[in-house]
Amino acid sequence: MTDLTFIDSLRAIVGDRGVVTEATDLEIYNTDWRHIFHGKARCAVLPRNTQEVSAVVRLCASAGVPMVPHGGNTGLSGGATPDDSGAQVVISLARMSAIRNIDPVGETMEVEAGCILQTAQEAAAEAGLLLPISLAAEGSARIGGILGTNAGGTNVLRYGMARTRVLGLEVVTANGEIVSGLRRLRKDNAGYDWKQWFIGTEGTLGIITAAVLQLAPMSRNTVTVLLAVPSPEAALKVMRAARQGIGETLNAFELMSGTALELVERHQGLKVPLAPSEWYVLLEASSSLPSLREAVENLLGEVLEREDATDGVIAESERQESELWALRESITEAESREGRSVKHDVSVPIPAIPAFLREAGAAVAGAFPQARINAFGHAGDGNIHYNLVVSSSTDGSALNALVHDIVVAHGGSISAEHGIGQYRVKELERCRSLPELELARCVKHALDPSGLMNPGKILASLHAEK
Ligand code: 2HG
Ligand code: ZN
Numbered sequence: 001m002t003d004l005t006f007i008d009s010l011r012a013i014v015g016d017r018g019v020v021t022e023a024t025d026l027e028i029y030n031t032d033w034r035h036i037f038h039g040k041a042r043c044a045v046l047p048r049n050t051q052e053v054s055a056v057v058r059l060c061a062s063a064g065v066p067m068v069p070h071g072g073n074t075g076l077s078g079g080a081t082p083d084d085s086g087a088q089v090v091i092s093l094a095r096m097s098a099i100r101n102i103d104p105v106g107e108t109m110e111v112e113a114g115c116i117l118q119t120a121q122e123a124a125a126e127a128g129l130l131l132p133i134s135l136a137a138e139g140s141a142r143i144g145g146i147l148g149t150n151a152g153g154t155n156v157l158r159y160g161m162a163r164t165r166v167l168g169l170e171v172v173t174a175n176g177e178i179v180s181g182l183r184r185l186r187k188d189n190a191g192y193d194w195k196q197w198f199i200g201t202e203g204t205l206g207i208i209t210a211a212v213l214q215l216a217p218m219s220r221n222t223v224t225v226l227l228a229v230p231s232p233e234a235a236l237k238v239m240r241a242a243r244q245g246i247g248e249t250l251n252a253f254e255l256m257s258g259t260a261l262e263l264v265e266r267h268q269g270l271k272v273p274l275a276p277s278e279w280y281v282l283l284e285a286s287s288s289l290p291s292l293r294e295a296v297e298n299l300l301g302e303v304l305e306r307e308d309a310t311d312g313v314i315a316e317s318e319r320q321e322s323e324l325w326a327l328r329e330s331i332t333e334a335e336s337r338e339g340r341s342v343k344h345d346v347s348v349p350i351p352a353i354p355a356f357l358r359e360a361g362a363a364v365a366g367a368f369p370q371a372r373i374n375a376f377g378h379a380g381d382g383n384i385h386y387n388l389v390v391s392s393s394t395d396g397s398a399l400n401a402l403v404h405d406i407v408v409a410h411g412g413s414i415s416a417e418h419g420i421g422q423y424r425v426k427e428l429e430r431c432r433s434l435p436e437l438e439l440a441r442c443v444k445h446a447l448d449p450s451g452l453m454n455p456g457k458i459l460a461s462l463h464a465e466k
Contacts, residue, residue, distance in 0.1 A: 001063050003042075010045050010089075013055045018095070020044040029070060029090040030082065033137075034336060037078035037422060041068070044090040050170060050178055050209040053091065057207065058176030060089055066452045067091050069203035071145025072116065074137035076343060077421025079149060079202045079457050088455075091207065093144045100210065102127045107215040108167060108184045113144025113208050120213075129215040132159035132251075136329040144208045150200030152417025154252040154284075154328070157380035159216065161417070162199070168212035169195040174205065174448040184212050197447065202419050203454040205447040219249075219286035223296045224321040227303070228277035228311040232354040235281050235379060237308040239350075242283060245299045249285040249292060253380030254328050255353075256280045260376040263334040264327055272327060274311045281309070281379070282328050331376050335387060341374065342396045343423075344386040346407045347416035353379060359406050360386060367402055368394060383416035400427055407431075420458045429460060 001009070010019045020026055021043045029044045031037060042065070047053045060067050070080045070092040082088040093114035100110040104127050111120050117131075117138040124131040133146060135153030145151075147169075151162045159165070168182040181195060198206050229235045235255050242250055258278050264270050274280070285296055296314065303309040315321040335341050348356045357375060364371050370391060377384040386403055390396075404414045404427055414431050415424055429437065437459075444451075444459055 006059075006063060006065070007043060009059055010043070010056065013059065014045055014047050014052050018046045018048065018052075020046070028073065029092065032076075032078055032081050033074050034076065037081040038084065039082035039088070040084045040086045041082040041090045042087055044070070044092055046092045046095045048095050050096075050172065053093075053096075053172045053207055053209050054176045054178050056091060057172050057174070061175055061450065061452060064450070064452070065089055066455050067207075068454050069093065069144070069148065069207045071113070071142035071148065072137065072140040074141045075145060075149055075421060076345070076418045077415070077423040079419055079421035079454070080145065081422065083456055093142060093207075093209070096209065097142075099123050102129070103184060104129065106184055107217070108212050109215055110168075110182060110184075110210065110212045111143050112210045113142065113147075115143045117141045117143060117146060124215050125218065128218055130218045131165075131213060132216050133162055133165060136332055143211060147199050147208050147211055148201070148203050149419040150417075152378065152381065152383060154254060154378060156378060156383075156417075157253055158251045163196065165213045166195055166199060166211055167214050169198060169208060170210040171198045172207045172209055174450070174453045178209075182210060182212050186214070197443065200419070202421060202457050204444060204458050205453060207453075217288070220288040221290065221292045222284065222286040222321065223293050224282070224284045224315040224324050225296060225300060226274060226313050226324050226327070227281040227283070227300075227309040228274045229279045229281050229309050230277070230307075231279060232357050232379075234308045235279060236350070236353065237306070238281055238303045239380060241303055241308070242299055245302070246285050246292070246295050249287040249295075250283065250380070251286055252282065252284040252378070254282040254377070255379035255384070256282065256328060256331065256376040257374065259372065259374050260331045261327060263338055263374060264330045267334040267337040268326075268330040270323070270327055270330060273313050277310065282324060328376075331374070335374055335389065338389050340390055340392055340394075342388045342390055342394065342399050343418075344400065344403045344407075344414075345416050345418040346384055346386055346403070346412055346414060347382045348384070348407060348410040348412035350379070350382045352410040352412070353382065353384065356384070356406060356410050356412070360403055363402050363406060364388065364399070368399060370394070371399070378416075381416070382412075397426070401430070404431055422457055425456070425458065425460050428458070
């Protein structure tokens, strides 16, 4: 098929405005949010409904054209960026953004893949319910990308990763078939749970077009606390006390290094309302029971008395709550303004966090003395963003290997929540066992035998390297 015929056929499916071919208009699809990954798409296509996604995939499949699904472009691993061959078609779900229905009794929401997370959260809140997926990029991230990457965020401690919210899924498979499993059932053990083949697999097996999400009751009271803590060990003691004292109400337990908040003060114009400290903890609890605040005050008194925390502040208003959260949620932006950074999105068993930080700190100081460590993350889930601000000449791959080896030695994972994308493909092959990689290739072979769905992401090739 000539390029002209191919583009015309796409236009016949999605309409003239649904196909982007101009180089300048393609820029937003050709690079990621950080401008780290760059590619060259043949074109971008924006279907308006699931039937159109199916028709686009059928056309691409029959022409042997590789496809790259694209959501809000806020992923940090290059999963939505095409390669530079000029052959790949980006399929953006942005025009499929409807909230199809909300069931206030069953506490579910059916939503299309292109819906922005914050829009979905607001719709749930209007119905008196909580969509408990929360992340810094929620103003741009889209549901399809969130599920495709099995995103994490700050509420995982209480509500789990994105996959745990999915009751039903609608997907378009690699051959263009629509598979609809938009059931709103809490319990559904009828055979393989095929939804999981598409959640967290970054569009390498098919395209998510809609989902039924499990919502949660909205708590009436929320309490947010910022603590200064002397060390990661002390932070874990605070976590233990919080789990014992107010455990079932704990939404988030975030650890931030002094460096992270220095960056935020420098670049975002925000102010940390506590004395400078090596480490900070931001915790949030919520409950509909009126006694929550008193319980949190008791907890604060207890950890200050034991000197596991040296200072602390409880937000007195919704505004102060947002101000405390802004400190945490601005770290990524502040880091990007500081210069080049090499990111690590790792997880280790929670008790191993202090040892990991100590060992990685020593290893980095030895091998890359110029690198500045910007560590922060979701300590309550064992997920640390171990980012290093470096110069342009630093060998990022060597740095990755150094950090990941320590992670693996602690029984950790080289991606806790950001996924593999194109950024960690080689490291996944290096760090995962052969039988695990072989299983992944089997699934890829079965569901995408031609290898046209987001090629080069997660798995380098369909075959083990000889
Ligand atoms: C967060 O936790 C995000 O804020 C981004 O996962 C982390 O910038 C990062 O490395
Ligand atoms: Zn994170």
